[in-house]
Amino acid sequence: MRVALFTTCLAEALAPRALKATVLVLEHVGVRPELPTAQTCCGQPMLSNGLPADAAALARRMAEIFAPYDAVVTPSGSCCSVVREKYAGLFDEGSADRAAVDALAAKTFELVEFLETHRHGATAPFLARACCGDVRELPDMAQCCGFGGMFSTQFPEVSTALGEEKLAHVASTGAATLVASDTGCAAHLAGLAHRKGVPLRVISPAEALAESLGLLERQA
Amino acid sequence: MNPLIAPPLPFDMKPRAREAVRDLKLQQFVGNATHLKDTQRGGIFGRDFGSDYDDLRTVARDTKQYALDHLDELLERFIASAEASGAKVHAAATADEACAVALKIAREHAAKSCVKSKSMVTEEIGLLPAFEAAGIQTLETDLGEFILQIDGDAPSHIVTPMIHKDRVATAKSFVRELGARYTEDPTELTMIAREHMRGLYRAADLGVSGANFLLADEGSAVICTNEGNFDLSVGGPPVHIVFVGIEKLIRGARDLAPFLKLLARSGTAQPLTVYTSFVRGPRRAGEHGGPKEVHFVLVDAGRVGVLASEKRDLLRCIRCGACLNACPVYRKVGGHSYGSMYAGPIGAVLTPELERAQGNASAGLANYPDLPRASSLCGACYEACPVKIDIPKFLMHDRARLRERGLSPKSEGATLVLWRWLAERPALFRMAIGAVRLHARMLGQKEKTKDGERAWLKSAPGPGAGWTATRDLGIATGESFRDWFAQRDTKGGSR
Numbered sequence: 001m002r003v004a005l006f007t008t009c010l011a012e013a014l015a016p017r018a019l020k021a022t023v024l025v026l027e028h029v030g031v032r033p034e035l036p037t038a039q040t041c042c043g044q045p046m047l048s049n050g051l052p053a054d055a056a057a058l059a060r061r062m063a064e065i066f067a068p069y070d071a072v073v074t075p076s077g078s079c080c081s082v083v084r085e086k087y088a089g090l091f092d093e094g095s096a097d098r099a100a101v102d103a104l105a106a107k108t109f110e111l112v113e114f115l116e117t118h119r120h121g122a123t124a125p126f127l128a129r130a131c132c133g134d135v136r137e138l139p140d141m142a143q144c145c146g147f148g149g150m151f152s153t154q155f156p157e158v159s160t161a162l163g164e165e166k167l168a169h170v171a172s173t174g175a176a177t178l179v180a181s182d183t184g185c186a187a188h189l190a191g192l193a194h195r196k197g198v199p200l201r202v203i204s205p206a207e208a209l210a211e212s213l214g215l216l217e218r219q220a
Numbered sequence: 221m222n223p224l225i226a227p228p229l230p231f232d233m234k235p236r237a238r239e240a241v242r243d244l245k246l247q248q249f250v251g252n253a254t255h256l257k258d259t260q261r262g263g264i265f266g267r268d269f270g271s272d273y274d275d276l277r278t279v280a281r282d283t284k285q286y287a288l289d290h291l292d293e294l295l296e297r298f299i300a301s302a303e304a305s306g307a308k309v310h311a312a313a314t315a316d317e318a319c320a321v322a323l324k325i326a327r328e329h330a331a332k333s334c335v336k337s338k339s340m341v342t343e344e345i346g347l348l349p350a351f352e353a354a355g356i357q358t359l360e361t362d363l364g365e366f367i368l369q370i371d372g373d374a375p376s377h378i379v380t381p382m383i384h385k386d387r388v389a390t391a392k393s394f395v396r397e398l399g400a401r402y403t404e405d406p407t408e409l410t411m412i413a414r415e416h417m418r419g420l421y422r423a424a425d426l427g428v429s430g431a432n433f434l435l436a437d438e439g440s441a442v443i444c445t446n447e448g449n450f451d452l453s454v455g456g457p458p459v460h461i462v463f464v465g466i467e468k469l470i471r472g473a474r475d476l477a478p479f480l481k482l483l484a485r486s487g488t489a490q491p492l493t494v495y496t497s498f499v500r501g502p503r504r505a506g507e508h509g510g511p512k513e514v515h516f517v518l519v520d521a522g523r524v525g526v527l528a529s530e531k532r533d534l535l536r537c538i539r540c541g542a543c544l545n546a547c548p549v550y551r552k553v554g555g556h557s558y559g560s561m562y563a564g565p566i567g568a569v570l571t572p573e574l575e576r577a578q579g580n581a582s583a584g585l586a587n588y589p590d591l592p593r594a595s596s597l598c599g600a601c602y603e604a605c606p607v608k609i610d611i612p613k614f615l616m617h618d619r620a621r622l623r624e625r626g627l628s629p630k631s632e633g634a635t636l637v638l639w640r641w642l643a644e645r646p647a648l649f650r651m652a653i654g655a656v657r658l659h660a661r662m663l664g665q666k667e668k669t670k671d672g673e674r675a676w677l678k679s680a681p682g683p684g685a686g687w688t689a690t691r692d693l694g695i696a697t698g699e700s701f702r703d704w705f706a707q708r709d710t711k712g713g714s715r
Contacts, residue, residue, distance in 0.1 A: 016701035040643040050623030148596025153686025160690040191691035
């Protein structure tokens with residue numbers, strides 16, 4: 001089985017440690033991921049901001065770049081969902097492009113999901129150990145943190161207010177570390193906490209797993 | 221019309237949104253109420269339908285879609301059945317026509333006073349201002365709408381119109397406008413309103429309502445309320461007018477059940493509204509109650525145009541308000557930030573679309589350029605929708621139309637096109653990422669952790685400025701992932 005890493009441009013710029021952790025965790029369960037070097041951006045910013053033709057051009061690239069692989073794994077949730085749920089809408093049914101992006105969608109997974117479906121049935125215990133066995137449930141977990149891509153700069157006050165509410169929920173749990181499965185959301189919350197001087201560590205599930213497995217040094 | 225829901229166009233949402241976010245009372249009232257309703261909604265559907273909930277939504281979606289696909293046929297059937305029951309049916313192509321029909325009926329009866337139950341379509345067509353101008357005193361009988369009316373305020377939520385106010389404000393208004401004694405007790409407040417209204421119900425010349433559903437087979441309208449105010453507004457006055465958008469048609473009572481199951485649960489987490497009332501034709505010989513005349517005003521006001529567009533799904537909306545309660549943005553900005561009687565996610569797509577479809581094709585989005593952008597696209601609205609309207613899809617669709625018509629910020633568009641251009645050139649793209657990291661390393665506040673180095677930007681240039689207005693931007697400045705990966709490959713390392 002050939003597994004490709006879908007790094008995402010945001011993680012390459014902001015969160016290389018999440019990518020390293022992804023590689024280490026995959027190797028730990030016996031998967032040796034490859035890095036297709038031509039990959040760049042999945043097109044989400046264009047897709048979400050009224051440039052579907054530009055997004056389609058990047059979707060085509062993605063399908064081509066990842067065509068040789070059996071599975072595509074990424075640590076970033078929203079980029080994964082774009083490939084899986086949004087690419088199809090960019091192309092006419094029955095077209096060659098549509099078939100290509102459908103094939104890509106069928107083999108693309110967020111890391112934790114990949115581990116659960118393909119490799120290691122039990123990631124939850126890893127996550128639990130990653131946080132010293134003390135995983136706290138976040139109140140109102142399903143509410144959006146307010147990142148929303150360019151929404152965060154188009155409506156900064158609203159985006160920030162939502163982020164502050166999320167941080168208040170985090171604070172109410174007493175947790176010192178927040179595990180967030182999207183690079184953008186993580187950057188939004190970490191950046192907000194940093195500006196406010198709130199000590200909060202925001203990491204990806206990949207890092208939490210790698211730390212719990214002793215593959216990555218736990219941050220002080 | 222009230223500028224809160226009919227603002228000068230083009231409408232600029234941002235100042236209202238900014239103000240709302242800073243309004244602590246609004247944050248508290250709207251935040252608490254929406255969270256509560258949204259949580260209760262999830263609870264009651266889970267309890268009552270479990271895993272069948274999704275099937276129920278699918279049935280409702282398909283039933284409503286069927287009705288929309290056969291609207292001409294259903295309209296004919298409705299008109300025939302309603303007329304057979306003695307009701308008069310009027311078709312109004314525009315808001316003005318709908319008001320004109322009502323004014324004509326009022327004149328025929330020399331009506332001076334009107335009792336009205338809650339109706340979004342009458343807000344849409346501006347019925348109250350039209351009545352006021354004609355000297356017809358109109359009383360809103362829904363408690364929330366009544367309070368808004370005496371305050372000169374406007375609804376900010378489809379189902380709970382005064383979600384942005386509390387009982388303290390209500391108590392003050394009742395003292396000021398009704399000469400009541402000051403009380404914050406909800407029951408007492410309700411009694412004060414009831415006492416004020418009861419006599420007016422009996423004295424009114426005209427009753428006006430909206431409708432939740434129109435039954436084509438039966439020629440009836442179905443009205444769901446919690447206060448019984450519809451029943452009083454139809455029971456007292458000699459003439460009753462039902463205003464209803466043509467999209468409210470379904471085949472008949474045979475199709476009603478799924479909608480009744482969904483409407484109250486989605487809106488207020490009740491199994492049913494307290495009253496589910498049917499109105500069909502005027503009082504018949506031998507009957508003691510009911511109006512002597514019943515009129516149905518079937519309102520188009522853009523709906524036919526929506527039906528012919530890519531956004532026809534929007535007409536499935538049953539105005540339950542679940543998407544408002546679920547929406548993180550609505551929770552923060554409140555209803556008046558949307559500049560329309562239709563707020564929240566559904567309003568953000570419906571308001572410009574209705575305007576476009578009313579023959580103002582060049583306006584539409586041009587008059588509401590912020591609405592499609594005021595969403596984090598989190599998808600909570602779609603998940604909450606009982607008739608499965610894919611609202612995020614339509615928001616994205618509108619963002620594309622904004623871009624095509626040059627109504628989005630140009631610099632933002634240029635940045636995105638440059639980004640795409642770079643993304644097709646991997647070497648340049650990697651250099652761009654490297655440049656961002658370099659920029660951070662040179663100008664950011666450096667921090668060393670066991671993870672490696674990170675720099676925090678306190679103020680970023682260009683499109684990043686919106687980010688750093690309230691947040692720092694943390695950028696990893698140590699070894700890049702690609703370098704790390706390549707080194708491991710050459711060294712063999714643990715691989």
